[in-house]
Amino acid sequence: MSCSDSDNSTQGDTQFEGEVRIQISGEVPAGEETYFFLPFEVPEGVDEIEFNHDDLSGENILDWGLDDPVGFRGWGGGKSEAAIVGVDAASPSYVPGPIPAGTWEVVVGKAKVAEQPARYEVEVILRATATLAPQTERRPYESPPGLESTARWYVGDFHSHTVESDGSPTIAELISLAESRGLDFVLMSEHNTVSQLSWFPSYQMTTSVLLLPGMEFTTYAGHANTIGTTEWIDHRTGVRGATIEGAIADAHAQGGLFSINHPLLNVGDLCIGCGWQYDVAPETIDAVEVMGGIFSGVAFWEDLLDRGGRAAALGGSDDHRGGNGEGPLYSPLAMPATRVWAEELSVAGILDGIRSGRTVVQVYGPDGPMIEAGMEGTRRGSTVFADTSVLRASVTAAAGMVLRLWKNGEVMATFDVTGDPFVHEVALEAPASGADRYRYDILDGKSLAALTSYIWLRRAGD
Missing domain, CATH: 3.20.20.140 (Metal-dependent hydrolases)
Known part of the structure; x- marks a missing residue:
């Protein structure tokens, strides 16, 4: 990695002024780690940071984000456009807020590296005056x-x-x-x-x-x-x-x-x-x-x-x-x-x-088709506690389709939906130990049209 500063500012001894451009370029690091970090220094007095990036390849895909000395400031992923982070405004995907002095990092994700050598170029622009209007x-x-x-x-x-x-x-x-x-x-x-x-x-x-x-x-x-x-x-x-x-x-x-x-x-x-x-x-x-x-x-x-x-x-x-x-x-x-x-x-x-x-x-x-399912008993979370129970389903907007009852990942029974609404009930007994799970879905031909979460049935004393 190489870095260079192009100072187009008029900086005083204690106050940052104008604009500074930092060029960072290099080869994508080899190895299994899927992210790498490009540090740069930000002095006191910066009001806005812009960074441009290029993966210099039609085959490789790099993702891009930005961290400040404290942590996250944004993640643009595979966006190609420049990103701006300021005190009162930021580009989409990025968070506005104070610009602390210290070491910032461009975060680079190795989404796809198919072409070697894999290279990148980054330009960071530090500004004393914001270019984005405040996002009030x-x-x-x-x-x-x-x-x-x-x-x-x-x-x-x-x-x-x-x-x-x-x-x-x-x-x-x-x-x-x-x-x-x-x-x-x-x-x-x-x-x-x-x-x-x-x-x-x-x-x-x-x-x-x-x-x-x-x-x-x-x-x-x-x-x-x-x-x-x-x-x-x-x-x-x-x-x-x-x-x-x-x-x-x-x-x-x-x-x-x-x-x-x-x-x-x-x-x-x-x-x-x-x-x-x-x-x-x-x-x-x-x-x-x-x-x-x-x-x-x-x-x-x-x-x-x-x-x-x-x-x-x-x-x-x-x-x-x-x-x-x-x-x-x-x-x-x-x-x-x-x-x-x-x-x-x-x-x-x-x-x-x-x-x-x-x-x-x-x-x-x-x-579209809708299933309202419920089970008799004391329900806590997704589990009903009862030695015996009744599972009910009320189906709407599904006439002519097929209702399926599932138990523990397997189809237990199927029913032609002959009306709107269509109601199904089944008596159940909880297993001697553990729990059985039940759900419904609706098939429109071979296509899934609706599906419920599971309800677990466990004995009342468990």
């Missing part, structure tokens, strides 16, 4: 009060993107789309950044759609949503002590949930690292995206549950185009949608609903 609408995130106090099935999308990561819609445009789809909540799951959260307080005052905090924890060995988290979680596993176990623990320490996204997805360079490769304790996973757009993760979810997990089923569109995408792999917002039974429309209410396994994935969206 941004303020520290605070969880909003409940938007509705009724206990009911709330519908939303747990996976979407805006310009704050690699999506094309603005936050305002995505909110408008969520409103038009009739959603109660939406998670803007930006890749490895929480820059969107400082915009939420202003936008939340003008919409009835609950803006859930969180981010998409995005690595080269798997993606996951940290639902309900408000601080950045270190995604650079294998580097500087960061681990997948630490990331999951961090999400839980923040009061959030860790939900694995599109675990079986494999589309090559279109989504590097999308398939889940980590080996983690099943009981630490709170949910699984069983439908990510058109991609099923049901088999992964069932295997996780077979190994002792209690993860809820979630769905998400992974919409990056704000409803304006094209092609066979594209899914617009709320396709699928997820219903969550919650006591109120609030961040805590939605999280509690997921923790209790009270979720239904509607693959065709909010107006």
